[in-house]
Amino acid sequence: MSEITLIEAVALALQHAMEENPDVVVLGEDVAVNGGVFRASNGLYEQFGDERVMDTPLAENMIAGLAIGMAAEGLRPVAEFQFMGFIYPAMEQIVSHAARLRNRTRGRLNCPLVLRAPFGAGIHAPEHHSESTEALFAHIPGLRVVVPSSPARAYGLLLAAIADPDPVLFLEPKRIYRLVKEEFTPNREPLPLDVCFTLREGSNVTLVSWGASMVETLQAAEQLAAREVSAEVIDVATVSPLDMTTILESVAKTGRCVIVHEAARSGGIGAEIAAQIGEFCLLDLLAPVQRVTGYDTVVPLAKMEHLYLPQVENIVAAAINAVEFE
Amino acid sequence: MSEITLIEAVALALQHAMEENPDVVVLGEDVAVNGGVFRASNGLYEQFGDERVMDTPLAENMIAGLAIGMAAEGLRPVAEFQFMGFIYPAMEQIVSHAARLRNRTRGRLNCPLVLRAPFGAGIHAPEHHSESTEALFAHIPGLRVVVPSSPARAYGLLLAAIADPDPVLFLEPKRIYRLVKEEFTPNREPLPLDVCFTLREGSNVTLVSWGASMVETLQAAEQLAAREVSAEVIDVATVSPLDMTTILESVAKTGRCVIVHEAARSGGIGAEIAAQIGEFCLLDLLAPVQRVTGYDTVVPLAKMEHLYLPQVENIVAAAINAVEFE
Amino acid sequence: MRERIAQFEVERIGFLNASGQLLEELPDDIADLETIKQGYRLMVLTRLFDARAINLQRTGQLGTFPSSLGQEAVTIGFALAMQKNDRLLPSYREHGALLCRGVTLCEQLLYWGGDERGSDYQHARKDFPLAVPIATQCLHATGVATAVKLRGEPQAVVTVCGDGATSKGDFAEALNVAGVWQLPLLFIVTNNQWAISVPRAAQSHAETLAQKAIAAGIASVQVDGNDLLAMEYASRQALERARAGGGSFLIEAMTYRMGDHTTADDARRYRDDDEVSGHWQADPLARIRAYLVEHAGWKKADEETLQADCQAELEQAVADYLAVAPQPPEAMFDYLYAELPQAYAAQRQQVIDRRGQEVADE
Amino acid sequence: MRERIAQFEVERIGFLNASGQLLEELPDDIADLETIKQGYRLMVLTRLFDARAINLQRTGQLGTFPSSLGQEAVTIGFALAMQKNDRLLPSYREHGALLCRGVTLCEQLLYWGGDERGSDYQHARKDFPLAVPIATQCLHATGVATAVKLRGEPQAVVTVCGDGATSKGDFAEALNVAGVWQLPLLFIVTNNQWAISVPRAAQSHAETLAQKAIAAGIASVQVDGNDLLAMEYASRQALERARAGGGSFLIEAMTYRMGDHTTADDARRYRDDDEVSGHWQADPLARIRAYLVEHAGWKKADEETLQADCQAELEQAVADYLAVAPQPPEAMFDYLYAELPQAYAAQRQQVIDRRGQEVADE
Numbered sequence A, B: 001m002s003e004i005t006l007i008e009a010v011a012l013a014l015q016h017a018m019e020e021n022p023d024v025v026v027l028g029e030d031v032a033v034n035g036g037v038f039r040a041s042n043g044l045y046e047q048f049g050d051e052r053v054m055d056t057p058l059a060e061n062m063i064a065g066l067a068i069g070m071a072a073e074g075l076r077p078v079a080e081f082q083f084m085g086f087i088y089p090a091m092e093q094i095v096s097h098a099a100r101l102r103n104r105t106r107g108r109l110n111c112p113l114v115l116r117a118p119f120g121a122g123i124h125a126p127e128h129h130s131e132s133t134e135a136l137f138a139h140i141p142g143l144r145v146v147v148p149s150s151p152a153r154a155y156g157l158l159l160a161a162i163a164d165p166d167p168v169l170f171l172e173p174k175r176i177y178r179l180v181k182e183e184f185t186p187n188r189e190p191l192p193l194d195v196c197f198t199l200r201e202g203s204n205v206t207l208v209s210w211g212a213s214m215v216e217t218l219q220a221a222e223q224l225a226a227r228e229v230s231a232e233v234i235d236v237a238t239v240s241p242l243d244m245t246t247i248l249e250s251v252a253k254t255g256r257c258v259i260v261h262e263a264a265r266s267g268g269i270g271a272e273i274a275a276q277i278g279e280f281c282l283l284d285l286l287a288p289v290q291r292v293t294g295y296d297t298v299v300p301l302a303k304m305e306h307l308y309l310p311q312v313e314n315i316v317a318a319a320i321n322a323v324e325f326e
Numbered sequence C, D: 001m002r003e004r005i006a007q008f009e010v011e012r013i014g015f016l017n018a019s020g021q022l023l024e025e026l027p028d029d030i031a032d033l034e035t036i037k038q039g040y041r042l043m044v045l046t047r048l049f050d051a052r053a054i055n056l057q058r059t060g061q062l063g064t065f066p067s068s069l070g071q072e073a074v075t076i077g078f079a080l081a082m083q084k085n086d087r088l089l090p091s092y093r094e095h096g097a098l099l100c101r102g103v104t105l106c107e108q109l110l111y112w113g114g115d116e117r118g119s120d121y122q123h124a125r126k127d128f129p130l131a132v133p134i135a136t137q138c139l140h141a142t143g144v145a146t147a148v149k150l151r152g153e154p155q156a157v158v159t160v161c162g163d164g165a166t167s168k169g170d171f172a173e174a175l176n177v178a179g180v181w182q183l184p185l186l187f188i189v190t191n192n193q194w195a196i197s198v199p200r201a202a203q204s205h206a207e208t209l210a211q212k213a214i215a216a217g218i219a220s221v222q223v224d225g226n227d228l229l230a231m232e233y234a235s236r237q238a239l240e241r242a243r244a245g246g247g248s249f250l251i252e253a254m255t256y257r258m259g260d261h262t263t264a265d266d267a268r269r270y271r272d273d274d275e276v277s278g279h280w281q282a283d284p285l286a287r288i289r290a291y292l293v294e295h296a297g298w299k300k301a302d303e304e305t306l307q308a309d310c311q312a313e314l315e316q317a318v319a320d321y322l323a324v325a326p327q328p329p330e331a332m333f334d335y336l337y338a339e340l341p342q343a344y345a346a347q348r349q350q351v352i353d354r355r356g357q358e359v360a361d362e
């Protein structure tokens, strides 16, 4: 047992998956000798060589298409997109092929690939390096979208994503790549996909979040506890398909819900969660479901980034609002 | 006054916009000599010549980038994507540039362009010709997404989209290109963007939809009337940004809402509408907001397409459910 | 100071003139007559299939269909040169190649009739289904070729796209990675002079499409695509080279789209009938038949038998196609994931119930 | 039959050797000495700016920054050849060209400091801001060039990208449409041998990147990008040709990225310091200074004055930058649309209140 950061957990998962299964290959821009711009593939090139750790030419559309071809042949490609803001060139390949190859061929060909991308704001990076557009991908049937929010979950969920027989978009909250450390044993065991993780039990309000915002959400829960508000905290983890069972059960119990995400509010995944709570828990609701989110704007450049991101006090305020609602 | 189909209305709007403003140019695959695969630009090449009606090489990413460059120079490009299923190659240009050029340059350069695309299922076309992924674009700040549902609205909203100083994705419900005819005078007047159109007043339930599904939604309202249920029918028209004022006022009055869309349910625009109703009208709600939508699947090929699309009876059943809810 | 630092050229290959006569002596390793006869048979069958499919579409028994009329020698030429374990990643107009690969006529009809099962090829399990989004298959082919290469399989991969497709970035990206990774991959560009209504000249200022390979540092050649001998020969050479580790290759196959783009198109809106008629002079079927008559003693009786056989095979396939029972509605969900996520279980049940309701109503 | 149907070649241009000596007599229409001096000044200023920017970043006063160390002759060479009303669509590493176009050092610092106002260029109103998503600017340039051409303006457009960028489909698509529409557009490929950690050889199997133009049927040349004379000359010829209706052109500028990719990068992870040191031999500044010493009587005193002037200009810019007041928080909303849609009014108010709260808390 040792303290592991989230980015180290990602690297460990890649290493262990490659050790366990010779079909796992890693590809992307700067993933080999350089070990990835965030070092997610640090050491893999040295350990596995250029046949399994491939620097590609600079073309995201190509990376996705290449990975699809490999996957259809039975390899398990794990492709890195340097930042989520550079995944859009691959959109056609993701929407029209990765998510559909199995369905199109009635199961003859399938697409067991993982597309990894660091996402989210808060590291003072240039434009396009702060995206949180997971909702674009969550709306695509046939694809899974997974977002870890701790080193242990990054490790276990990435192992699961690689083992999964279908395409997974694996979004890594880069703001907490090195911010959050955790002691755990990287025991080569995957965690389950398609389920939420309840990080804290509570009875007055349910806080739902994923990715980097889990940090502020957990802090908010602490502060709420100090104010005698007992918050249940749920990490959605797989944001598509959604495990609404866990969320609905919690809201049925607490009667209140605050959803926290960094992405732009309109059409974010928070909307889907809120809509389903309204649909299935209407009579249990003691207050309107609230969303604490990024604004419906382009993420500002570094100087104003902090004004964009949801803060602990916004979450606390929303929860208090919910509790005091009548 | 004469009977005009939706596709004719689109062609008329293009013609009139080009007559009024020499900066309006039309570009895309097969838009010139062929007049567009659906004939949306029929006659324009003959009338305006190849300097203003341009067949491009086959590359959607290029079409979008080209249009952005033109728009930044003050032209008013109207680019056609042959089908919405082929717009994804342009995703990077749309998300990272069209929607951001004004913001990025603090207003120095802007992007008055229109991207037109036929969308939706129901015409027994091959794969990728049946997409309804408007939610992907509605989540992008800086972009407008407009969907007409009648010939007159197609005409007036397209004029408005072309006149608008910002980028507009204009999605045309191709299932009703020739299905719906309407008498109206194409009087060169735009209709307002960013507002819903209330097509029918009612008091028991609010039916909200857009695009081709308006046909079934209006039919459902008729059938409900026969069953003594008075339905208010709202055509959202601009699906981003959303005019929630109109919708919330209606739901505050009726206490019930059914949202109808053809797109996959999870993360569709229906979720955002439902979420906001839950947020702002919770105490007015007499029943859970319901969504009648396409399934969370790839739109099936022609043989099973009819099982995918929302039908009148699904809408009626949802409305009756809402009315009978207790 | 100005100095020349690199030099390139594009060659063109063809063996038969438009009347099927040899332009010069054939190379020793030209395809044997049995192969050519087999190719001719497939060309005949493909042409009959095309006409029949259009007819089925016109009578509401098939969806939108893209004819390959006039392009039979291209599609069958390269397919004849493939080995069974090579992989094909076709575009949507390669009915002949699919036939040659063992994809049945019935499967092809199913697909164009709007039934996903048409892509569940029973005899070409590793070939890709048709790609509708233009040029995207070229990228998949690089992935397939990478997998084949990594595993040390002695096979090659073929991908096919149109002249219009060469304008899409995917094509350039695929060539580029194929070049730098020396992938065992053959690109066939079926240059049929049109991309729906856009003529070749409006697609690119490049004199040839073969020269697009220069951008990626890979070898290429232009081939008379209406000459089955040349297509088979050039493809076979490229594939042998690729299988031997010689890297990628591009063939620009010069041909002409004799029909409408698809049944949804009306080509008279944008091109003269005269232009089209002129191209009948270069009909690939007539040409190779003339060759067979001269060099293989192909007789009228042979031709009649062949036509009758093909017609019978086709009609059987049509009958099979029309007799296929529909998919159950839940098929919509059942192939989306290896295992349907719990989140969609209710929707799956809903579509079953809905279909049940429809049946009850009928 | 095999016949050659097309032939191409790539030439390389350079006038000065690494020590600044002439390789042969200069053409008559080479840039005059005043222009070269102006160019040299900009090169010096750019180099100082680069170092200062890195220093600001290291001390937390600037964001991630990409140095252009070693590439000054490329970026200033083509920019010198531009007319004021031409349009530039740069990549992110063209600080020198931006300076030359009238984008101030302060604006550039603002941008890299994370303030959108840095892209609201006061003196280059029609030039595009930096493009971060690789190669996307090449497509915008085709649109700008189309607009310029449609309006009959006698201007040309320049777009710049890196060697890595030539692998992205956008680049090929842009070249292709520029070729077929004969756009007044000059593509500069700054081949600095590296795309972050990926060396040029791993990017493409093409012997030169200049030959990528062949795929689009447009003319191209490789230029010694560390030779200011050659860069200015080749660019000016291409631009004159483009303005006169002669169509597009591609220049592959051979240079070397002397620094890390950006301040977020550590190049020692993937390349030898030795390789880098070797390239100092070809330093573009030393080279053109040697030329000026020999041909324009450039003295030590001139050099000292220039260095001092540039240093002063730079420090003033840094001071100006550091003194810029922050944007109001609602700026986040105020440039998103010409007029903010009603739907977002409440959010705009929220960010104002939130900032107010923060200020109150401070």
Ligand SMILES: Cc1ncc(C[n+]2csc(CCOP(=O)(O)OP(=O)(O)O)c2C)c(N)n1
Pocket (backbone or CB within 6 Å): B029, B058, B060, B082, B086, B089, C093, C132, C133, C134, C161, C162, C163, C164, C165, C166, C190, C192, C194, C195, C196, C257, C261
């Ligand atoms: C990405 C994409 N854009 C547009 C289309 C619509 N479309 C179908 S075929 C076609 C023309 C293709 O021309 P070409 O590549 O020459 O192939 P051909 O049809 O001649 O065989 C177009 C534009 C598409 N299928 N995919």
Ligand SMILES: Cc1ncc(C[n+]2csc(CCOP(=O)(O)OP(=O)(O)O)c2C)c(N)n1
Pocket (backbone or CB within 6 Å): A029, A058, A060, A082, A086, A089, D093, D132, D133, D134, D161, D162, D163, D164, D165, D166, D190, D192, D194, D195, D196, D257, D261
């Ligand atoms: C679409 C896209 N993908 C990835 C990146 C991340 N990235 C930034 S610079 C760079 C390398 C670019 O290399 P090159 O084109 O040679 O330009 P150079 O940095 O050498 O000037 C990469 C991969 C990006 N900015 N955009």
Ligand SMILES: [Mg+2]
Pocket (backbone or CB within 6 Å): C162, C163, C164, C190, C191, C192, C193, C194, C195, C196
């Ligand atoms: Mg074609």
Ligand SMILES: [Mg+2]
Pocket (backbone or CB within 6 Å): D162, D163, D164, D190, D191, D192, D193, D194, D195, D196
């Ligand atoms: Mg470079």
